[in-house]
Amino acid sequence: MAYNVLPLTRLIEHFERLPGIGRKSAQRLAYYVLNMPREKAEDFAHCILDAREKIIHCNVCQNLTDSEKCPICSDDARDKTTICVVETPQDVLAFERTREYNGVYHVLHGLISPMNGIGPDQLYVKELLARIGQGGVLEVIMATNPTVEGEATAMYLSRLFKPLGVKVTRLAYGIPVGGNLEYADEVTLYRALEGRSEI
Numbered sequence: 001m002a003y004n005v006l007p008l009t010r011l012i013e014h015f016e017r018l019p020g021i022g023r024k025s026a027q028r029l030a031y032y033v034l035n036m037p038r039e040k041a042e043d044f045a046h047c048i049l050d051a052r053e054k055i056i057h058c059n060v061c062q063n064l065t066d067s068e069k070c071p072i073c074s075d076d077a078r079d080k081t082t083i084c085v086v087e088t089p090q091d092v093l094a095f096e097r098t099r100e101y102n103g104v105y106h107v108l109h110g111l112i113s114p115m116n117g118i119g120p121d122q123l124y125v126k127e128l129l130a131r132i133g134q135g136g137v138l139e140v141i142m143a144t145n146p147t148v149e150g151e152a153t154a155m156y157l158s159r160l161f162k163p164l165g166v167k168v169t170r171l172a173y174g175i176p177v178g179g180n181l182e183y184a185d186e187v188t189l190y191r192a193l194e195g196r197s198e199i
């Protein structure tokens with residue numbers, strides 16, 4: 001009979017369900033947790049529940065926050081006339097790391113994907129429409145990933161917003177440095193061409 005200690009097996013299984021974690025890593029993490037001092041393990045478990053219970057969507061931009069309005073939307077120094085539309089809260093973090101962007105965001109929490117049965121109604125599109133409808137927005141930057149679904153979502157939303165009189169822009173994605181044109185897919189190449197600037 002195989003070596004099986006149920007609480008340990010269950011712990012390993014939980015870690016294995018996390019994204020990017022294989023069987024070996026799951027085992028390593030489970031043994032690490034087992035060796036934690038009791039207070040540290042309690043704190044870890046409590047932290048998971050606490051985050052799960054307290055994190056909500058900002059009622060303006062739909063980013064994750066623990067208050068009604070996230071710190072970015074509450075910041076008077078941020079430019080509220082420019083909204084950068086992204087797929088996930090992690091994308092907001094990526095833009096914030098650049099320290100170059102001073103506008104605000106809108107998190108869709110997904111992309112339009114007819115293949116997976118996801119339409120605009122399952123995303124936070126009407127909330128974004130309402131924000132634009134309130135006036136004061138001059139530019140909407142479509143910053144979804146340069147994938148087929150990201151492009152389709154950007155196109156759909158830009159058609160929706162243009163009649164409202166706002167400028168809709170798209171990030172210029174290019175060939176990665178060291179990349180080879182030959183191996184670039186058509187979406188990347190098209191965006192690289194479209195986003196070309198004068199040298």
Ligand SMILES: [Zn+2]
Binds near residue numbers: 058063069073
């Ligand atoms: Zn917000």
